[in-house]
Amino acid sequence: MKLTDEQLETFDREGYLFLPSVFSAEEMAIINAEVPKIHALQREEVWREADGTTPRTAFASHTYNEVMRRVTYHPRLVEPVMQILDGPVYVHQHKVNAKAAFDGAVWQWHQDFGTWHRDDEMPEPRAMNIALFLDDVTEFNGPLWIIPRSHKAGVLAAGHDLATTSYPLWTLDRETVREMADAYGIVAPKGRSGSVLMFHSNLVHASSPNIGPWDRNIVYLSLCHVDNHIRKFKRPEWIAHRDFTPIVPLPDNCILTIEEQTEAAE
Amino acid sequence: MKLTDEQLETFDREGYLFLPSVFSAEEMAIINAEVPKIHALQREEVWREADGTTPRTAFASHTYNEVMRRVTYHPRLVEPVMQILDGPVYVHQHKVNAKAAFDGAVWQWHQDFGTWHRDDEMPEPRAMNIALFLDDVTEFNGPLWIIPRSHKAGVLAAGHDLATTSYPLWTLDRETVREMADAYGIVAPKGRSGSVLMFHSNLVHASSPNIGPWDRNIVYLSLCHVDNHIRKFKRPEWIAHRDFTPIVPLPDNCILTIEEQTEAAE
Numbered sequence: 007m008k009l010t011d012e013q014l015e016t017f018d019r020e021g022y023l024f025l026p027s028v029f030s031a032e033e034m035a036i037i038n039a040e041v042p043k044i045h046a047l048q049r050e051e052v053w054r055e056a057d058g059t060t061p062r063t064a065f066a067s068h069t070y071n072e073v074m075r076r077v078t079y080h081p082r083l084v085e086p087v088m089q090i091l092d093g094p095v096y097v098h099q100h101k102v103n104a105k106a107a108f109d110g111a112v113w114q115w116h117q118d119f120g121t122w123h124r125d126d127e128m129p130e131p132r133a134m135n136i137a138l139f140l141d142d143v144t145e146f147n148g149p150l151w152i153i154p155r156s157h158k159a160g161v162l163a164a165g166h167d168l169a170t171t172s173y174p175l176w177t178l179d180r181e182t183v184r185e186m187a188d189a190y191g192i193v194a195p196k197g198r199s200g201s202v203l204m205f206h207s208n209l210v211h212a213s214s215p216n217i218g219p220w221d222r223n224i225v226y227l228s229l230c231h232v233d234n235h236i237r238k239f240k241r242p243e244w245i246a247h248r249d250f251t252p253i254v255p256l257p258d259n260c261i262l263t264i265e266e267q268t269e270a271a272e
Numbered sequence: 273m274k275l276t277d278e279q280l281e282t283f284d285r286e287g288y289l290f291l292p293s294v295f296s297a298e299e300m301a302i303i304n305a306e307v308p309k310i311h312a313l314q315r316e317e318v319w320r321e322a323d324g325t326t327p328r329t330a331f332a333s334h335t336y337n338e339v340m341r342r343v344t345y346h347p348r349l350v351e352p353v354m355q356i357l358d359g360p361v362y363v364h365q366h367k368v369n370a371k372a373a374f375d376g377a378v379w380q381w382h383q384d385f386g387t388w389h390r391d392d393e394m395p396e397p398r399a400m401n402i403a404l405f406l407d408d409v410t411e412f413n414g415p416l417w418i419i420p421r422s423h424k425a426g427v428l429a430a431g432h433d434l435a436t437t438s439y440p441l442w443t444l445d446r447e448t449v450r451e452m453a454d455a456y457g458i459v460a461p462k463g464r465s466g467s468v469l470m471f472h473s474n475l476v477h478a479s480s481p482n483i484g485p486w487d488r489n490i491v492y493l494s495l496c497h498v499d500n501h502i503r504k505f506k507r508p509e510w511i512a513h514r515d516f517t518p519i520v521p522l523p524d525n526c527i528l529t530i531e532e533q534t535e536a537a538e
Binding site: 107108112114115145146151180183184187188192194212213214215217218219220 | 373374378380381411412417446449450453454458460478479480481483484485486
């Protein structure tokens with residue numbers, strides 16, 4: 007899977023690229039079967055909403071779940087990022103965000119690189135998110151909202167919000183968000199389970215609470231060019247990884263072959 | 273303004289009717305100039321969000337604001353409701369809901385008649401809301417979400433939620449909402465300032481918090497057939513009015529003529 011020149015130009019200009027139906031329904035069924043198991047785990051990497059029970063996000067499940075490991079090393083996710091970042095990448099962060107029906111809380115307006123730079127001393131925005139929609143994403147389950155072209159502004163001033171949700175975040179002030187949204191608008195890419203959204207690490211984004219009756223699970227891979235690895239090890243290693251080994255993408259059919267390979271190994 | 277037979281059938285089947293651009297930009301400018309003034313008033317009818325400062329809703333402003341009085345008695349809002357309810361109507365409730373940028377909080381899943389019946393002893397669902405969009409309503413400023421056809425289920429079991437927001441509401445349980453949404457889907461009518469949404473008083477609806485940078489002010493008229501007036505006077509009269517005088521609609525140009533008439537009266 008190679009991005010075209012037109013896609014690369016779009017990404018550079020708009021700061022994001024939406025790729026519908028990158029994974030098949032058969033692949034998604036295998037991946038989705040793992041999600042409730044991961045979110046049910048009582049381990050420190052699985053964060054709850056402020057209510058103490060609803061899953062909010064599970065970090066680093068690729069380190070202990072074989073399906074998530076294969077998702078993380080999947081060529082359809084890793085190769086487009088290697089192409090844009092122009093070189094080998096490592097896994098900086100891996101999350102399965104839940105945004106649970108009725109209870110999933112807000113993600114405030116922020117830039118990812120702002121957090122990576124301030125908290126982890128990542129030198130440059132040579133890192134980015136690629137998100138895999140596990141559920142269909144609609145306007146009714148808290149889709150990601152992004153401000154196109156906002157990545158060109160560089161790292162914006164931010165404050166460390168420790169109060170709004172269970173997850174600390176460097177968030178942007180309202181005047182900045184309003185000015186940018188007035189200038190560039192807001193978009194919310196939507197699509198079927200198996201669709202992929204990649205976005206620049208300086209792109210301004212947020213997502214609404216989910217008041218609807220349908221879950222919205224998404225895998226977020228944050229991949230970083232190996233030369234651009236983090237310098238400060240303040241956050242737990244399962245939030246900001248310290249293993250900078252370049253990813254070697256797995257074969258394209260690695261999700262579908264998991265069952266036979268797992269059986270063969272038993 | 274007469275609803276067609278097709279519109280009446282749609283309303284009966286779906287439980288709502290969306291009418292784009294019922295009021296002109298010129299009319300909306302006159303109406304919208306009043307909204308910040310009303311929301312800034314320090315009076316008991318103007319409710320704040322849980323933060324104590326952001327306006328949430330202003331009740332009964334038609335009783336002291338001449339523009340809002342004319343909106344409330346406007347033939348383009350009153351006559352379609354008289355047509356559906358088949359007779360004279362009075363104002364049961366009047367609200368200017370703010371849903372302010374960044375701070376506007378959720379309206380939980382509910383039916384309006386559930387509240388009117390339980391709190392005010394309104395006998396039958398021969399009453400309904402007609403909403404006038406003051407701002408453009410988009411997917412990014414907390415639009416109303418409705419479950420089409422849910423009005424056919426009658427009054428559903430509900431619990432009195434006194435905790436989630438600053439406004440007490442009889443809210444529906446999650447299983448009921450999920451079942452209905454799975455069966456009928458969810459829609460969020462969107463449109464320009466001046467558009468109108470009418471919906472059955474048993475239609476299940478909610479609206480998301482507004483995390484976006486744009487306000488979403490809406491006038492809600494709750495009109496009730498005069499024979500169906502409330503029997504219990506528990507809530508303040510500016511929340512559930514006790515004057516059951518039938519509305520006599522004003523002339524169609526009553527918004528545009530307000531300035532000359534006000535000047536003439538001075």
